[in-house]
Amino acid sequence: MSWVNMLGLVFVIGSIYGIRLMSSPVTAVSGNLVGSLSMAGAIILTLVAEGIVSIPVLWVAIAVGALSGYYLAVKVAMIQMPQMVALLNGFGGGSSAIVSLLALLGILGDIAATDKLTAALGLVIGSITLSGSLIAAAKLHGKMEQKPILFKGQSTWNNLALVLIGLLFVSIFPAGSEGIPIRAFGILVLSLVYGVLFTIRVGGADMPITISLLNSFSGVAASISGFAVRNPLLVAVGAVVGTSGLVLTRLMCKAMNRSLSQVLAGKTVLVSKESDTGAISVHEAEISEEKCKTDTEGQDDFLSFIRDAKSVIVIPGYGMALAQAQHEVKKLTDILEDMDKEVRFAIHPVAGRMPGHMNVLLAEADVPYDKLYEMDDINEGFRETDVVIVVGANDVINPAANTAEGTPIYGMPILRAYEAKHVIIFNLDTKPGYAGVDNPLYSMDNATLVLGDAAETLLEAIYCLQEMQNSG
Amino acid sequence: MSFPMLLVLFIAASIVGYRVISDVPSLLHTPLMSGTNALSGVTVLGALAVAAAAKITGYRFLGAIAVTLAMINVVGGFFVTHRMLKMFKKANEGESRENVMG
Numbered sequence: 222m223s224w225v226n227m228l229g230l231v232f233v234i235g236s237i238y239g240i241r242l243m244s245s246p247v248t249a250v251s252g253n254l255v256g257s258l259s260m261a262g263a264i265i266l267t268l269v270a271e272g273i274v275s276i277p278v279l280w281v282a283i284a285v286g287a288l289s290g291y292y293l294a295v296k297v298a299m300i301q302m303p304q305m306v307a308l309l310n311g312f313g314g315g316s317s318a319i320v321s322l323l324a325l326l327g328i329l330g331d332i333a334a335t336d337k338l339t340a341a342l343g344l345v346i347g348s349i350t351l352s353g354s355l356i357a358a359a360k361l362h363g364k365m366e367q368k369p370i371l372f373k374g375q376s377t378w379n380n381l382a383l384v385l386i387g388l389l390f391v392s393i394f395p396a397g398s399e400g401i402p403i404r405a406f407g408i409l410v411l412s413l414v415y416g417v418l419f420t421i422r423v424g425g426a427d428m429p430i431t432i433s434l435l436n437s438f439s440g441v442a443a444s445i446s447g448f449a450v451r452n453p454l455l456v457a458v459g460a461v462v463g464t465s466g467l468v469l470t471r472l473m474c475k476a477m478n479r480s481l482s483q484v485l486a487g488k489t490v491l492v493s494k495e496s497d498t499g500a501i502s503v504h505e506a507e508i509s510e511e512k513c514k515t516d517t518e519g520q521d522d523f524l525s526f527i528r529d530a531k532s533v534i535v536i537p538g539y540g541m542a543l544a545q546a547q548h549e550v551k552k553l554t555d556i557l558e559d560m561d562k563e564v565r566f567a568i569h570p571v572a573g574r575m576p577g578h579m580n581v582l583l584a585e586a587d588v589p590y591d592k593l594y595e596m597d598d599i600n601e602g603f604r605e606t607d608v609v610i611v612v613g614a615n616d617v618i619n620p621a622a623n624t625a626e627g628t629p630i631y632g633m634p635i636l637r638a639y640e641a642k643h644v645i646i647f648n649l650d651t652k653p654g655y656a657g658v659d660n661p662l663y664s665m666d667n668a669t670l671v672l673g674d675a676a677e678t679l680l681e682a683i684y685c686l687q688e689m690q691n692s693g
Numbered sequence: 694m695s696f697p698m699l700l701v702l703f704i705a706a707s708i709v710g711y712r713v714i715s716d717v718p719s720l721l722h723t724p725l726m727s728g729t730n731a732l733s734g735v736t737v738l739g740a741l742a743v744a745a746a747a748k749i750t751g752y753r754f755l756g757a758i759a760v761t762l763a764m765i766n767v768v769g770g771f772f773v774t775h776r777m778l779k780m781f782k783k784a785n786e787g788e789s790r791e792n793v794m795g
Contacts (some may be wrong), residue, residue: 226694233706236732238715243725244716246781251727257771260735267738273745282744282757286737286764293765294772299780305728305773313733313766320739328746335696385720436726436733444703450739453694453702458735459726460703461710465729466716469722528781557730570719581777589784595719 225270226453232266233457235259240461244497246590248382258601282506299585300542303574304361307354307432310439316351317343318409324449325405329396334394339448344405345386345412349443352416354435360420361428361574382415390600424540426616426655428574430473437466469576476570476596478632503651503663505670508681523669526643530607532563534599537579538572540613540648541675546634547586549679550612554588556686566592567599567636571616596636603640610644611638612675615654620662630656644668647675647682724777731770737763 232276242252264283270275290309297305298567321343324336332340359365389407396404423431440462447455506523527533535554541547554564567590572579580593594602603609611618618638622630638644639662646663650672653659662668671678694702717725740763744756 236708236735237706240710240717240725240729243711243716243721243728244713245779246721246783248777249721249724249781250778253724253771255768256732257727257775260732260767260771263735263738264741267741269740271745273741276745278753278757279741279744279760282760283764286761287768289761290765290768290770291772293769294776297773299777302723302727302773302777305769306723306730309727309730309766309769309773310733312762313730316734316740316759316763316766317736318757319762320736323743323747323752323756323759324739326752328743328748433726436730439730439733443733443739446736446739447772448696448699448703450742451699452739452742453699455735455739456699456703458732460706461713462729462733462735464707464710465714465725468711469726472719472722518757559760564748568719575723576726577719579722580720580725584782586778586779587782590781591783592721593720658785665707689703 225266228266229263229454232259232263233454235262235548236458240465244405251669258536266680285559297583300545302581303428303432304358306575307358307361307435308433310432311337311351311354311358313439314347314354314435314442314481316345316347317342317439317446318351318412321347321442321446321449322405322409324446325393326402326654326671329450330522336550337393339445341390341405341408343442343446343449344394345390345406346411346438348409349416349419350435350438350442352413353420353438356417356420356434357423357428357431360423363406366422367424369424369427375418375422379415382411382418386411386415399678405508419453424655426571427477429571429576429578430470430477430479432575433469435466435468437463437470440464441464460652473571473576476634478630478634503670504666504668505672508671508678508685523643523645523671524682524689526608526645526669527610527682527686528560528689529567530643531609532606533557533565533608534603534606534638534641535564535566535581535615536609536611536618536638537566538569538612538614538617539574539578540615542573542578542613542648543580544613544675546612546647546675546679547588549581549676549683551588553610553679553683553686554592556683560686560690564592565594565599565602566636567603567634568593569596569614572614596634600637604636605644606641607642609638609644611644611648612679613648615648615660616656616658617658618662619654621660625658628656628658630658639667642667646670648672648676649674721778721781724774727770727777728774731774733769734763734766734770737767 239252239256242248321340325340355423624635740759747753
């Protein structure tokens with residue numbers, strides 16, 4: 222083994238060890254540092270080993286990329302993390318596509334059949350990752366309609382694009398060097414089109430699955446283009462990323478009761494029908510500071526439930542992120558803890574727009590991570606809990622998932638909030654969630670709805686609780 | 694490295710990757726994703742190689758674009774992951790810090 226390969230292996234192990242350290246929040250920061258240092262080492266190794274230190278345009282490219290990347294990373298807000306990851310994913314995929322394309326065009330010398338295979342495959346997956354991720358990022362950033370974009374004959378177009386890509390792919394092999402560019406160009410364009418077709422059908426709540434899948438694609442693209450340019454570092458690190466994305470995709474699928482094969486076949490979309498139920502009867506509570514000032518005593522409403530509770534579980538959903546209410550949530554939990562209540566958070570795997578999204582938002586608001594519980598670890602606890610406070614979550618607490626056969630959420634594991642003594646729901650309205658299924662929890666006896674912008678209603682609740690404390 | 698060797702490497706890395714990633718708690722899945730995302734920018738190595746090998750100006754320019762894109766991926770990914778991971782604190786950590794400041 223040459224020294225270059227030996228050092229390369231060290232950097233591969235470094236990257237994997239970095240991920241290993243991410244298994245605990247205590248060591249995760251150093252894990253990320255180990256990963257980034259390994260990458261820096263690999264880049265320097267490549268520059269030296271390939272003897273390309275003396276090409277100015279590459280230094281410019283490195284500098285421009287590094288500075289733009291740094292700028293993006295510093296500027297982005299935590300709520301924008303899903304679109305940030307999607308965007309970066311797209312750039313990685315695009316880069317792999319170009320690498321594969323240039324390899325296919327014979328830049329590194331004559332290419333054998335296996336090189337043609339891997340280069341063409343890298344071009345396909347890289348291009349799909351690029352256009353798919355850019356569409357996903359645009360949707361998440363609100364630059365595009367968030368709802369699924371559906372049109373007539375969509376799956377026919379999708380399949381047509383795939384078949385054409387397949388035909389061009391096969392035609393690469395017998396083609397001589399003069400026939401490859403036109404075919405490569407065709408594959409590039411069609412793959413970009415397919416990436417767009419694949420992603421425009423995806424709506425908001427399906428994003429966790431889609432982002433995970435695109436994350437996997439970006440790794441696979443890097444790995445396969447590594448075959449094309451015969452670079453073991455690309456192959457190994459790309460494979461790890463590909464697996465990582467796949468593991469996350471599978472977790473997200475499980476949390477939404479979808480199968481991986483359905484998702485790979487492009488069925489990332491819930492077909493939701495309009496709910497036909499009329500007005501539902503709910504126990505809706507009004508809240509205002511005025512009311513608290515004039516009527517601090519004898520309130521048998523939800524505020525006294527909170528006041529008298531010993532144990533509280535908070536369930537955040539994407540609505541909390543939209544209302545930017547995580548700081549109010551933190552404020553509320555601080556007050557509850559001052560009142561000697563046990564406060565925990567229950568996090569559903571697909572709450573938010575990407576895996577783990579809620580955890581990051583709550584961490585940003587200084588909620589300690591040992592108060593954040595995964596679904597399976599806390600579901601048994603709802604039964605013994607006095608008060609559940611829901612902030613902007615709907616589908617993930619919808620008991621219809623257990624009973625309503627034939628609805629999109631049937632079979633999806635949920636947080637069993639309804640088992641608690643009281644459930645207080647700070648949601649914007651009573652409209653069905655993304656899945657389009659009415660939530661029977663809303664009309665249950667133990668549920669109280671506080672409708673409106675959660676950032677405001679929570680502040681009112683905090684104020685009222687403090688008034689109650691002071692007067693009592 | 695030859696094609697079969699690379700294939701072996703691919704499979705080995707996938708298996709090791711699978712084991713390591715399955716150990717990461719869902720608490721850290723967003724930083725895990727942005728961190729591995731940064732790693733997928735490893736394609737910058739391939740981009741550097743093809744850009745350096747390109748004789749035609751157009752191709753070299755294309756290679757330079759690939760380098761830029763991948764560098765955005767790498768640097769952006771690692772820094773944003775760092776930003777996120779730094780926010781995760783345990784209950785007593787926060788309190789002891791407040792005590793020190795008070």
